[in-house]
Amino acid sequence: MAAFARRKAERLARPDPSRKRALDARAAELARLLNARERFCTASSCDGRVIVTDTDGTGIQKKNCTWLFVTHDPCVKSDVMTALEKATGDVVFKFEPFVLHVLCRELQDAQLLAVRSTHCLEVPLSHKGRLMVSEEYIEFLVHVANQKMEENLRRIDRFHKGLELALEAAVPADTLFPEGPEKSHSVYVHRRKRRTAQEHANPSRELEPQDDTESSLDLFAEIMI
Template identity: 40%
Template sequence: MEKTFSQWKKQCLNKLDLSKKGSVDADIGHVVSLLNSREEYFTTSSCSGRVILLDGAPESSDVQKQNCVWLFVSHQKCTSDDLVSGLARSSGDAVLKFEPFVLHVQCRRLEDAQLMHSVAINSGFRNSGLTVSKTGKIISAVRSTHGLEVPLSHEGKLLVEHEYIHFLAQIANEKMEENLRRIHRFYQNLQSALPTEKLQRLQIPDPPVSQELQDPPHRLETEKEKNKTTVYKRRRKREQHQRTDCCHGDGSSSQVPDLDDCLDLFT
């Protein structure tokens, strides 16, 4: 098993990056490097988060998404001009989407995947989950619930005013900021959760997160204490909302199943 994992890792990291962009997004370079420097993990795909404007054939179903044209894509903040000029080229049904950070990490053992999953959940990535294949591949997917999906044109005809598009650009940018905060939190939680003795001594670049996204300098509590505080707040929040956002449930499980169990890894 050990050998298979390290073989997989070597093979994967030596492969050409076949994604459209062909490289890791700048805002998550430090996360990807941290994980790939660990013997128990390697990343198989990632996206730091993006705003996209897609133009689909009006009659197409979800199954035929391949006919989509990308009118605009950005991994940074966008302007309403970006969206307006993209929409001017729409000839079908254009949709504006914000797609948050997503990361797939192959893990050596199930307990490594459990740790990754608990860090993800604890950092706000509530749609995270594991995949365990018959061949022994264990993947931890880090996913957020944080999105935006707004139809904006039909058969090339714009359905909304420019003022609304301006408002949407603001909303998308706020989501991008919150997304960066969560990536930062995920990185910090990862650093404190990963046992230090297993760190391979590689050069890990500094994160490109600006000062405003970081915790105020007067907070002197340790990472572990911070995690405990977060866990406490989350538990409080769940207790208050047991009856609110779930259609059928046993009261102990909301959209996030067994959060406490996941978080137990930290306490």
């Protein structure tokens, strides 16, 4: 336990290694929420972004990669076209959704945060400096990416609310069960059973179409192992 506390303190004391040198606003709120608990330590995060990158065509995008454009807000076609004017290699248009990497003290803490979502977009636009798609298609991609950005923000809000509820239910295990980690694990099981019993008592609630464990962030408390 002490080793995790030391590692957390060392990590949080480091300068931000991102290009921005600061947390994105929404990710910062979630980082503060988790880092206030001794069982969690955030490692890296991003609110979600649209980026246009240029590579040398080797297929290794993280090496020899130039960022031509990046935004954490909705974009317009002219943003992409301006970026393409600077392209010399293989350009890719991407939408990357919210991501949050968290170090957890114990396995059951990680299980509480077991969330998965697929909400990406990645499309090649040019090859060796030559544009391979029409401007009309680029405008369509921008529209799709902006829709994904809007949905991404809704998911962050749902995740934040759900995380607050789950932490309120689970984190008191530190004081309720001081005997050892096997005791603290039981709080997750008991909370899950109680929630299941409540749902059985109220079977009228139906999941919305997006409420599946692969694509919805507001169900993370439901997929505790």
